[in-house]
Structure formats: C-alpha cells, structure tokens
Amino acid sequence: GESVGLHLPTLSVQEGDNSIINCAYSNSASDYFIWYKQESGKGPQFIIDIRSNMDKRQGQRVTVLLNKTVKHLSLQIAATQPGDSAVYFCAESGGSYIPTFGRGTSLIVHP
Amino acid sequence: GAGVSQTPSNKVTEKGKYVELRCDPISGHTALYWYRQSLGQGPEFLIYFQGTGAADDSGLPNDRFFAVRPEGSVSTLKIQRTERGDSAVYLCASSLWLAGIEAGELFFGEGSRLTVL
Numbered sequence: 315g316e317s318v319g320l321h322l323p324t325l326s327v328q329e330g331d332n333s334i335i336n337c338a339y340s341n342s343a344s345d346y347f348i349w350y351k352q353e354s355g356k357g358p359q360f361i362i363d364i365r366s367n368m369d370k371r372q373g374q375r376v377t378v379l380l381n382k383t384v385k386h387l388s389l390q391i392a393a394t395q396p397g398d399s400a401v402y403f404c405a406e407s408g409g410s411y412i413p414t415f416g417r418g419t420s421l422i423v424h425p
Numbered sequence: 426g427a428g429v430s431q432t433p434s435n436k437v438t439e440k441g442k443y444v445e446l447r448c449d450p451i452s453g454h455t456a457l458y459w460y461r462q463s464l465g466q467g468p469e470f471l472i473y474f475q476g477t478g479a480a481d482d483s484g485l486p487n488d489r490f491f492a493v494r495p496e497g498s499v500s501t502l503k504i505q506r507t508e509r510g511d512s513a514v515y516l517c518a519s520s521l522w523l524a525g526i527e528a529g530e531l532f533f534g535e536g537s538r539l540t541v542l
Binding site: 322348355356357358359360363403405411412413414415416417418 | 429456458460465466467468469470473481516518530531532533534535536
C-alpha cells in the first residue's frame with residue numbers, strides 16, 4: 315500500500331545504533347516545538363516537546379535538542395529498534411497554538 | 426472509545442460530488458484540529474476549533490471546504506464539488522487546551538483517506 319514515507323529524506327540505521335533526525339524551522343517567533351512519529355496508515359503520535367526557553371529535553375530513549383541561533387531542532391533516538399521505523403515530523407508553534415509540520419524524515423531500522 | 430475516531434476510514438468519490446468526513450475527539454478535549462496530508466508531505470493545517478467556534482480557519486484552501494462543530498464535540502469537515510486535487514488523508518486531532526498555554530500534545534485519529542476519481 316501507499317506510505318507517507320515515499321519521496322521523503324530517509325535515514326537508514328542498524329538496530330541498536332543511535333539515530334539523529336534533524337529539522338530546520340523557519341519562524342523565529344516559534345516558541346514551542348514538538349516531534350511526532352507516524353507509522354504507515356496511522357495518524358502522527360506525539361513523542362516529545364520542548365519550549366524555546368530550553369535547549370535540551372530528554373525522554374525515554376529520546377532527546378530533543380534546540381538551537382535557536384540557527385533555528386535547528388534534532389531528535390536523538392538511543393538504541394534504535396525496528397519498532398522505531400516510521401516517518402518523523404518536527405512541528406513548531408507560537409502564539410497561534412497551531413502546530414505547523416515540516417516535511418518529515420523516514421527512519422528505516424534494519425534488524 | 427479512548428482515542429480520536431474518524432469516519433469513514435476510506436472514501437472514494439467522483440469529481441464534483443459532495444463529501445462529509447467525521448471526527449469524534451477525545452471526551453473533554455476542547456480544541457479540535459483538521460489537517461490534510463498528501464503523499465510524502467507533512468500534515469497541512471486546515472482549521473482549528475476551540476469549543477463550538479472556528480478559532481482559525483485560515484488553512485481552508487477555498488470556499489468549497491467548510492467544517493462545523495455544533496455541540497463542541499464531534500466535528501464534520503464538508504467538501505463541496507470535489508476535485509481530484511482534494512485527494513489526500515484528512516487528519517483530525519484534539520487536545521486539552523488551557524487558556525494561556527500552548528495546545529500541548531495533539532492526539533490524532535488515523536485519518537480519512539479521500540480519493541477523488
């Protein structure tokens with residue numbers, strides 16, 4: 315069937331490796347950032363968020379880094395597992411409370 | 426159910442027809458969003474409700490698109506005179522929005538895949 319991963323930037327890793335997915339955002343007024351994971355045929359699922367007054371936030375196996383100077387966001391996944399295979403989107407929002415999504419990166423984890 | 430429910434999951438229609446897509450958000454979530462996702466793209470914002478009112482409809486592409494949320498819960502996205510370019514997955518999300526705080530985590534449904542022939 316169709317996949318939202320088609321034509322997207324792709325990151326291929328081996329199981330157990332660490333993955334880093336990058337995202338550049340454009341709106342310097344954005345003050346809230348979110349990473350979502352989307353598996354084929356499903357809606358996006360919240361992973362982790364970060365506010366602009368922070369530069370790092372950690373969750374379970376995931377870390378988000380925010381560099382406001384260069385408007386760059388990254389998602390680090392430790393010990394990547396086959397179940398992490400999906401498309402990952404960064405989203406930004408400001409006072410409008412409406413997340414704006416980037417294009418996404420397809421993560422493929424090889425067993 | 427515990428999550429956001431969208432129906433139908435798949436809809437095939439002919440060009441020029443009228444379509445309704447339904448979203449049943451998580452109980453108690455005051456904020457409801459509609460997004461559209463084309464193949465290989467991220468979700469694109471369409472409209473946002475806070476309670477019964479459309480707080481922001483700036484993402485609706487033209488006047489063929491309309492959405493309602495009459496009782497502040499279930500929402501219906503309506504598309505008139507469908508065109509082939511309307512083919513996409515239409516995603517609904519809800520969140521528990523507190524005044525003065527970002528929407529926080531959006532909970533998405535699985536989407537309604539619309540195909541216009």
